[in-house]
Amino acid sequence: MSAIEKLTKPAHLIDMEDIIREGHPTLRLTAQEVELPLSDQDIILGEKMLQFLKHSQDPVMAEKMNLRGGVGLAAPQLDVSRRIIAVLVPNPEDQEGNPPPEAYSLQEIMYNPRIISHSVQEAAIEGGEGCLSVDREVPGYVIRHARITVEYFDKEGEKKKLKLKGFNAIVVQHEIDHINGIMFYDRIDPEHPLAVKDGMLIIE
Numbered sequence: 001m002s003a004i005e006k007l008t009k010p011a012h013l014i015d016m017e018d019i020i021r022e023g024h025p026t027l028r029l030t031a032q033e034v035e036l037p038l039s040d041q042d043i044i045l046g047e048k049m050l051q052f053l054k055h056s057q058d059p060v061m062a063e064k065m066n067l068r069g070g071v072g073l074a075a076p077q078l079d080v081s082r083r084i085i086a087v088l089v090p091n092p093e094d095q096e097g098n099p100p101p102e103a104y105s106l107q108e109i110m111y112n113p114r115i116i117s118h119s120v121q122e123a124a125i126e127g128g129e130g131c132l133s134v135d136r137e138v139p140g141y142v143i144r145h146a147r148i149t150v151e152y153f154d155k156e157g158e159k160k161k162l163k164l165k166g167f168n169a170i171v172v173q174h175e176i177d178h179i180n181g182i183m184f185y186d187r188i189d190p191e192h193p194l195a196v197k198d199g200m201l202i203i204e
């Protein structure tokens, strides 16, 4: 059975065993565009990927399923070399620990996503980045665009355009890198991993 057949079975829940780790050749491939109209298989895979992210952020499910928390997942991380990503960025609780009015600042399954424009300004997350396919800490600033406009097809097959900044822009760039065979640490300056370039935005 191929990876995608297993992943899209009705009863299957994606877990850490489905995620391939650095060193696996699929992570270094340029993934194939998905065909439109979307196949049921591609739609179901996208939904399962988003469901995985929800489980990974839910303390009860994450413990039960032994999941690392994640805000993004790309199909190549499941050994499926297709241009599909899912992103789920929660809004923080308020200072009293109440849930935010909107649970997520970004929740989307993107098919054939493409960055069509970006800021000149660069940005990096203060504490560096992590990845579900990388079981180690890699310190250093991952240098990315501060703002992007991304174009993609949603699960209804509608073409969408989204302007993103801050953490959301970083997450989408990390996932789009996966469909292009790029790992986050490729974007860390090996000589000066913590150098702040002129004008670079540091995101807390």
Ligand SMILES: [Zn+2]
Binding pocket: 130, 131, 132, 133, 174, 178
């Ligand atoms: Zn990753």
